[in-house]
Amino acid sequence: MMEAGMFEYNKEEQSVDLDFFQGEKRKIIQPASLKDPKFEDLKQALVDWINDTLKREHIVVQSLEEDMYDGLILHHLLVKLADAQLSVADIALTAAAQMHKLELVLEELDKRLGLQDSSQSKWNVKLIHNKDLLATVHLLVAMVRRFQPELNLPSNVKVEVVTVEVSSSGIKSVIQTEELTGNNSSESLSDSGRGDPIEELLKLEAYKVNTVKKAILHFVNQNMSSLGLQVTDMDKQFSDGVILLLLIGQLEGFFIPLSEFTLTPVSHSEMLDNVTLALDLLCDVGVTLSSVKPQDLVSQNVTATLKILYALFKRHKKTETAL
Incomplete structure (x- = not known):
């Protein structure tokens, strides 16, 4: 079991709503990993990639935590990178409208990413809309790998996560290491080397x-x-x-x-x-x-x-x- 103080820190930092996740397992990035320079570099690389991709749309992302949850940026990326056309409103103001938009966008994205079983995915509508940083990063890394494989993301980035299971009897937790990017951060000339x-x-x-x-x-x-x-x-x-x-x-x-x-x-x-x-x-x-x-x-x-x-x-x- 994890220490109470550590859990309270994460609860404050990532706004964990225990009632919202009742009966589910939730992964929370450890405080030390949030401050890890390699993780910070990966986040910045993803922000730069989004801003470069959507430069002509005059869209500027500053925070993966705050700017991705409503589906607007993901929708624009899907249109730009995959030439996909979805019948969704450009701006969704209510939570219900945002969830509906995210559902359509992620459904199409999962198809483009080749995911056969969405239940095995590291992201879903609820996690993205709840500003879950781990799920958001996993999704964006998968999009880079699929649509921009030549982009050189920081390699071998890992984070320590606490898997929290909330039930009526209490909270169970397990600490694990989760890989965000592998050793091979970009395709090589033979698709087997490392680096740019x-x-x-x-x-x-x-x-x-x-x-x-x-x-x-x-x-x-x-x-x-x-x-x-x-x-x-x-x-x-x-x-x-x-x-x-x-x-x-x-x-x-x-x-x-x-x-x-x-x-x-x-x-x-x-x-x-x-x-x-x-x-x-x-x-x-x-x-x-x-x-x-x-x-x-x-x-x-x-x-x-x-x-x-x-x-x-x-x-x-x-x-x-x-x-």
Whole structure:
């Protein structure tokens, strides 16, 4: 049995309503785990991911505990990431309306996440609406893994939880460790390595790096040939954003009006504007690269350039051998 003082702390921190959870088991994150830097990093990474994904919708999330419970953000993420259309009100004001919206959103999300039995899920309508942080994090991590597998979440994040069972005879509890992210925080080039695929690639021998760069370069030039353009220096030719914008347009099948960017940029600010537009367009089509900033490309950062091109390579590679 846990100490009474510890339970009172959790009750205050996470607003545990014992009557609400009568007859159920409830998992509560231990106070020490709530303050663990790795857990804080994971929460921040998820907040950044949501804000990057919903940037065009002018939606800003500040707290996973306070901003996810009513279904609004989850609905927008579902529409943005899975192009799902649900007949639900954009804003649900009453608790009943919020629960109904959450039920529809989570039902669709569970389908997209491949969950066959929702009873085995680590989240549900009641937990999310009650601002359960553990359930919310589990759900968001699952969404990242499904919709943005290239996103590099903090790896090997675990928390100590108290499983509380409330009944008419009293409260039973068990303390356990629960895993939020595994050792492999991102897909590798072979889907079996660890860490960011490009950062891992650059640790290899030079000839292996060059082999991958040549494959990506071939992919780029294949798609740029119809425009009469050829890339010979991957490290430099993407720094002003022009070829990147044209490549995105070719791959995604849309035309970017010349009035939207500078075709022959000269100044640093013109290059920065071009690259910023390119990253915004990538975000719009579901390619989120939170670790890449516009300035990285303008300054000819090799790692940043490769991350973007590799993401496009993975997204559109069809016939050639995958990396």
